[in-house]
Amino acid sequence: MLHDMQRVLATYWKQFLYLTPKLAIALVIILLALTFANRVSKLLGARVRNHSDDLLLADFLIQLSKWVFVLAGFLLALQIIGFSGVVTGMLSAVGLSAFIVGFAFKDIAENFLAGVILAFNRPFQIHDTVEVKGLQGHVEALNLRTTIIKTFDGKHIYLPNSVVLKEPLTNFTRDGSIRQDFLLSVDYGQDSGPEKVIALILQQVERTQGVQTQEPRTPYILQEKATGTTIDLRVYFWTLSEDYRRVVMELKSNLMQQTRTTLQQAGYALPNAAQ
Incomplete structure (x- = not known):
């Protein structure tokens, strides 16, 4: 042996x-x-x-x-x-x-082929702001297996290409402009009407830097609900979407605060906060 x-x-x-x-x-x-x-x-x-x-x-x-x-x-x-x-x-x-x-493994081949489709189909570009499966951020890279998305709080998410290809994807910056809106509840009192309130809000929105005022992307306001002298108004405006976090989200926040301040200075009561 x-x-x-x-x-x-x-x-x-x-x-x-x-x-x-x-x-x-x-x-x-x-x-x-x-x-x-x-x-x-x-x-x-x-x-x-x-x-x-x-x-x-x-x-x-x-x-x-x-x-x-x-x-x-x-x-x-x-x-x-x-x-x-x-x-x-x-x-x-x-x-x-x-x-x-x-x-290779099946998922590696699937993600590779999904990456090829994404690269040629191009539903997004580098630095576009997208949302997939509730995850929102800037596209950092498209690799052979994963799509890298950087969230607004600095986290890097590695999504399999097959997930990005199969799931609904929202691109916030593809068009170059994006429409935003917020809700205001205004008590216009007995001696005034909703027309004056709407005109005042439109003036404030149109003179805010960053808001687009050219057709067809002009600001407008729709009435959603009216109770007595209180009216709920939905304010719509367009802005550039290249930097979604700063240009869009911060502009919306500032515009809501400035509009409330303008209405309060004009003597209007605001029963509820802007939404």
């Missing part, structure tokens, strides 16, 4: 010595492929970004080209080691996509 064990170990040792040079060459090829892929992606990235207006698609294609070089080096290393049959089987299946599905 001891003799058989020694014979098996000797056989394994001979096979190891036989494969060692090939393993070393394969390792060198993989390292060279990684180095070459990183350098090519940097050079390609600089040129593509300078000549492309679509940074989202450009960054995705750069990442994809990098991994293509890495995959080519890995397949070449397999051939050198002697796994040519494995390589042939991988590449002769149904193309590269079939190889990805067979070699």
Whole structure:
């Protein structure tokens, strides 16, 4: 039994010595492929970004080209080691996509294909403000597997591309402008009417910096409810949406406060706070 064990170990040792040079060459090829892929992606990235207006698609294609070089080096290393049959089987299946599905996990392949669709369909651009599954923030990057969203409080959320593709996505900045609204309850008293209140509010809204006043995006007010001398008014206004947090949300907050102050200075009572 001891003799058989020694014979098996000797056989394994001979096979190891036989494969060692090939393993070393394969390792060198993989390292060279990684180095070459990183350098090519940097050079390609600089040129593509300078000549492309679509940074989202450009960054995705750069990442994809990098991994293509890495995959080519890995397949070449397999051939050198002697796994040519494995390589042939991988590449002769149904193309590269079939190889990805067979070699990797299902969710990785699904997220990769979803990333390709997102990159070419482009429902958002880098720095757009979006909302997916109740998560809101700026788009930081689209990777081969995940979409990175930075929330307004500084958190980075890594959403699988398949989730972003399947779930309803709201883009707040795609149009360039966005409409906002808030509710005001005003007691206009016995000696006045809602027309004067509406005119006063419109004047305040239109002279506020950041509010758009050109057709078709002019401010307007709708009456929602009236009880006695109290009226509920919904104020609508348009503003630029490029920086959603500062330009839109802060403008809405300031406009609500300024409108309340203007009405109070004019002698109107405000039964409820602005909403």
